Amino acid sequence: MQSLIWLAIAIPLASAAFLLVAGKRADAWGHWVGVVASSAAFLVGAGALLEMLGQDAANRATTLTLWEFIPGSDLNVNVGLLVDPLSITFVMLITFVGTLIHFYSVAYMEHDVARRRFFAYLNLFIAAMLLLVLADSYLLLFFGWEGVGLASYLLIGFWNHRNEYATAANKAFVVNRIGDIGLIIAMGMMFAAFGAVDFTTVFAEAPEASTATLTAIGLALLLAACGKSAQFPLQSWLGDAMAGPTPVSALIHAATMVTAGVYLIVRSAPIFNGAPNAQLVVAVVGAITLLLGAFIGMAKDDIKKALAASTMSQIGYMMLAAGLGPIGYAFAIFHLLTHGFFKAGMFLGAGSVMHAMNDQVDMRRFGALRGVMVITWVTFGLGWLAILGIPPFSGYWSKDKIIEAAFVGEGWQPWVLGGAALIGAGLTAFYMSRLFFMTFHGKARWTDDVHPHESSPLMTVPMIVLAVGSAFLGLFMATGDRFTHFLEPVTGHAEHHDPVIPIPVIIALTLALVIVGAAVAWMKYGRADVPETAPAGSLATITARNDFFQDGVNRAVFQRPGQHLTRTLVYADAAIVDGAVNKQAHGWARLGEASRKLQTGQVRSYAATMLVGVVLIALIIVVGGL
Amino acid sequence: MTAMSFVYLAAILFAIGAAAVLLRRNAIVAFMGVELMLNAANLVLVAFSRMYGELDGQIMAFFVMVVAAAEVVVGLAIIIALFRARQTISLDEPAELKG
Amino acid sequence: MVSEVLFWIVAALTVIPSLALLFAKRPVHIAMSIVLVMVGLAAAYVGLGAPFLGVVQIVVYTGAVMMMFLFVMMLVGVDNAEDMRETIKGQKWIGFLAAGGLGILLISVIGDASIEPRLTDTVGNPEGVAMILFSEYVLVMEVLGFLLITAAVGALVLTHVPRLTPRRTQVELQAARVLAGANPVNKPMPGVYARHNALDVPALDPQGQPIEESVSRVLEIRRQTQDGQEFRAQLEDTDNPDHEARPHGAPSRDADTRNTRDGEEPK
Known part of the structure; x- marks a missing residue:
């Protein structure tokens, strides 16, 4: 099946194209085409995985060259797919969760007139995301990168008749472009340094390159990753991206696309291994984002935005792990995988809740949904336990490893990074519990017109599947370090280092913090009454509620100076560059106007001109003695 | 009095012909100015032929005459065509050459 | 040597009538003045030892070219005197200055020229001209023949007006008149x-x-x-x-x- 892996990309792509051009006659059944296409991609991926598992660990990377993309020049790029443990992991995550969400969307989008278009975009996303993870060169990866950006833009703005949704889509698009510039710059530097942009050549030559080059490339890649994965300082778009339909938030803005930055960093491991400073920056960015996201998550009342902040925070964990080097790569991907399951499950649960509550998102008007939505409550609860890191649920196995790895090292780094990860765990416990209790426990604070009910099986079954994954995937993968060994051909073998604090102490501390966080949340939001309108709150609350004023900061730090710079440049361009050209052109035009006056149309004037010219020339010849 | 005097005379006639072309609006008159200029040139040719004692100058003058005859035929035909088209032969009228 | 009397007669006979080009109003007067100039030039040719050219000048210019001018004047209207007021601003001054400047320039150049006349005083005769014309310049003669034919055809083409309606015979004209109610008998x-x-x-x-x-x-x-x-x-x-x-x-x-x-x- 590995040689047929291109089908996994081609089928959803063809389905997307078909759904877009099929028109209204496909409205009744078009969504099933999308579901089938996504399922087919999953089957292809599963076949490839099985084939890979049958091979030796050393031979698990297969490159499949499809055709020459840019032949013959200095830059020789083939369109090729790389199937190795890392990419197949992503393929499985994307197609499995994607297919579940396709099923879920059939019910969720049932009453939307543009359901066919929605599935076309979803399929386009699946195809682009698979292209991103399967590409064997940065250039092809960039195509997938832009493709998921496009699909994300289209899906965030899916209800673009609402002005603020369209604005949110634009915001995501623009912020992502900043990251894309980083990727383009990185590719340019790779071409300059190695003369190629395919993984094989670049990774083979990376160890010989200078640290400065690798650091520069690494930082450019980090910029790209920050844009795509909503990491500090390019995190501002993710909260607004919740404008898209909830399945989109689950698939793109929780499980898959936003983790593409982590994939990029892990995939570029040979580059980062040679650039410790870049790695440190990655880890610091991850640490900042995980705390930032956690703080924002604690203050949000909008269930989707709280989940988005949580996503940001969890990806911060992954970035932190990716920045730790070989000991963290596998855990980053591991956490990515488990996070993909439990966060997608929780988003689907949130969608189910919204479905029941007439699309309301304010958690202060939820409460006591445990009784009416049992399946949602149970599945969401499993996701909640997973993200909290309670053993033996999935999150424990991945997040705890990251915290342990963060404490490895020398000097101030383990204390700062590990401390951030540890505090983050406690904060996560608080805000996720707050979300969970506010939604499902306490008193019913419903608005009068809602009549909550459990969702249809088409929606609950995917949630159940994901909840099972949230519960047991981590245990399955972590047993005997199964997943770490699986990824070892890509991420490299990590030497075992002892953290600065003994591992049992770390585990105990983490669990203690988690329990404290959850308990505080229970006290404040589970047992106590939750006001139906948000209290004024302290300065810290307001700051977090407003996403640390990220938009204002962006506006003041980037947008305004950027605008001024642009205006100055435009002015300079108009005045100096254009000015010179235009002045010259005006001069010629005026000369033309002047000489047009000479063109009177009078034959005799022409004759006079000729004669005067003859006399002048003769005069010059005679007087000048030529 | 040598043949050179005729060259001076030719220069004067040539200038008068040129002035006529510039100053007269009537196409026929301007055309006669052109003819006068041609004849002035002919006079120079003949005078030099006399001075050098060669006949080639005369031959040239003869050719000029023939060509002038042909030119007059075509030129007058053009004037007639112009008159038919515009009911005038004023050189100021056909201002279609205006830029 | 050239007779001084001849020169002055020729000068008077050419310069004075040619001034009519600049100052006379009626084209017919101008044409007749130019005829005089042509005759004067013919006399000059004869005096300069080119009797053949003198005759050709009379025949071609006074006899053919100038008469053709007169015919054309008759075609386009003989008696419309030209308005001598200048319509183009400054054209008069430019014209006089340029032409005068040209004349002065030419005269100064001629005055500077030092040509040593060879006083062989060979008189051009029709035989001599013919000998050169039909030996050295025979090809030019042939080409000139083509030129003349082309000019003649060109003039025909330029002045030809195609007939758009069939020619009406006298019978048809008469019938049309009667139909229009004309008196059939003479007035x-x-x-x-x-x-x-x-x-x-x-x-x-x-x-x-x-x-x-x-x-x-x-x-x-x-x-x-x-x-x-x-x-x-x-x-x-x-x-x-x-x-x-x-x-x-x-x-x-x-x-x-x-x-x-x-x-x-x-x-």
């Missing part, structure tokens, strides 16, 4: 009186009344007609001595009563 002749050729006097019908249509319409438009009554009165007045004194053969009162053409001096 009566104008009245004839003994002392006048009387084309401008209408005939009298048997009742003694003048017939208006017996007088040419052209004369009517020119208002050169008279009626019979007035003329009869003049006839009866013949013994008036005033009329006898007039040198004209026509009746004296005739001229006074006639309305002359606009713009012409009454005779």
Whole structure:
């Protein structure tokens, strides 16, 4: 099946194209085409995985060259797919969760007139995301990168008749472009340094390159990753991206696309291994984002935005792990995988809740949904336990490893990074519990017109599947370090280092913090009454509620100076560059106007001109003695 | 009095012909100015032929005459065509050459 | 050597009439002046020892070219005197200055030139010219023949107006006139009186009344007609001595009563 892996990309792509051009006659059944296409991609991926598992660990990377993309020049790029443990992991995550969400969307989008278009975009996303993870060169990866950006833009703005949704889509698009510039710059530097942009050549030559080059490339890649994965300082778009339909938030803005930055960093491991400073920056960015996201998550009342902040925070964990080097790569991907399951499950649960509550998102008007939505409550609860890191649920196995790895090292780094990860765990416990209790426990604070009910099986079954994954995937993968060994051909073998604090102490501390966080949340939001309108709150609350004023900061730090710079440049361009050209052109035009006056149309004037010219020339010849 | 005097005379006639072309609006008159200029040139040719004692100058003058005859035929035909088209032969009228 | 008398005669005969190009108003006058110039130049050619060219000059220029100019003038209107006021600003000054400058320049150059005349004084003769023309320059002669034919055809093409409707025969014209209601018979002749050729006097019908249509319409438009009554009165007045004194053969009162053409001096 590995040689047929291109089908996994081609089928959803063809389905997307078909759904877009099929028109209204496909409205009744078009969504099933999308579901089938996504399922087919999953089957292809599963076949490839099985084939890979049958091979030796050393031979698990297969490159499949499809055709020459840019032949013959200095830059020789083939369109090729790389199937190795890392990419197949992503393929499985994307197609499995994607297919579940396709099923879920059939019910969720049932009453939307543009359901066919929605599935076309979803399929386009699946195809682009698979292209991103399967590409064997940065250039092809960039195509997938832009493709998921496009699909994300289209899906965030899916209800673009609402002005603020369209604005949110634009915001995501623009912020992502900043990251894309980083990727383009990185590719340019790779071409300059190695003369190629395919993984094989670049990774083979990376160890010989200078640290400065690798650091520069690494930082450019980090910029790209920050844009795509909503990491500090390019995190501002993710909260607004919740404008898209909830399945989109689950698939793109929780499980898959936003983790593409982590994939990029892990995939570029040979580059980062040679650039410790870049790695440190990655880890610091991850640490900042995980705390930032956690703080924002604690203050949000909008269930989707709280989940988005949580996503940001969890990806911060992954970035932190990716920045730790070989000991963290596998855990980053591991956490990515488990996070993909439990966060997608929780988003689907949130969608189910919204479905029941007439699309309301304010958690202060939820409460006591445990009784009416049992399946949602149970599945969401499993996701909640997973993200909290309670053993033996999935999150424990991945997040705890990251915290342990963060404490490895020398000097101030383990204390700062590990401390951030540890505090983050406690904060996560608080805000996720707050979300969970506010939604499902306490008193019913419903608005009068809602009549909550459990969702249809088409929606609950995917949630159940994901909840099972949230519960047991981590245990399955972590047993005997199964997943770490699986990824070892890509991420490299990590030497075992002892953290600065003994591992049992770390585990105990983490669990203690988690329990404290959850308990505080229970006290404040589970047992106590939750006001139906948000209290004024302290300065810290307001700051977090407003996403640390990220938009204002962006506006003041980037947008305004950027605008001024642009205006100055435009002015300079108009005045100096254009000015010179235009002045010259005006001069010629005026000369033309002047000489047009000479063109009177009078034959005799022409004759006079000729004669005067003859006399002048003769005069010059005679007087000048030529 | 040598043949050179005729060259001076030719220069004067040539200038008068040129002035006529510039100053007269009537196409026929301007055309006669052109003819006068041609004849002035002919006079120079003949005078030099006399001075050098060669006949080639005369031959040239003869050719000029023939060509002038042909030119007059075509030129007058053009004037007639112009008159038919515009009911005038004023050189100021056909201002279609205006830029 | 060239006769000084000849030169001055030629100079006077060419420069003075050629000034008509600049100052005369009527094209016909100018054309006749140029004829004079051409004759003067012919004389100069003969005096410069080129009798053949002198003859050709007379034949081609005065005989053919200038006559053709006159024909064209007749075609486009002989008597429209040109308005000498200049319409293009500054054209007069530019024209005079440029032409004058050209003349002065040419004369100064000629004055500077030092040509040593070879006084062989060979007189150009038709035989000598013919010998060179048909030996050295025979090819040029042939080409000139082509040129002349081309010019002739070109002139035909330029002046030819294609007929757009079929030519109507006299029979058709007559039929059309009758259909249009014209009188099929001739109009009566104008009245004839003994002392006048009387084309401008209408005939009298048997009742003694003048017939208006017996007088040419052209004369009517020119208002050169008279009626019979007035003329009869003049006839009866013949013994008036005033009329006898007039040198004209026509009746004296005739001229006074006639309305002359606009713009012409009454005779």
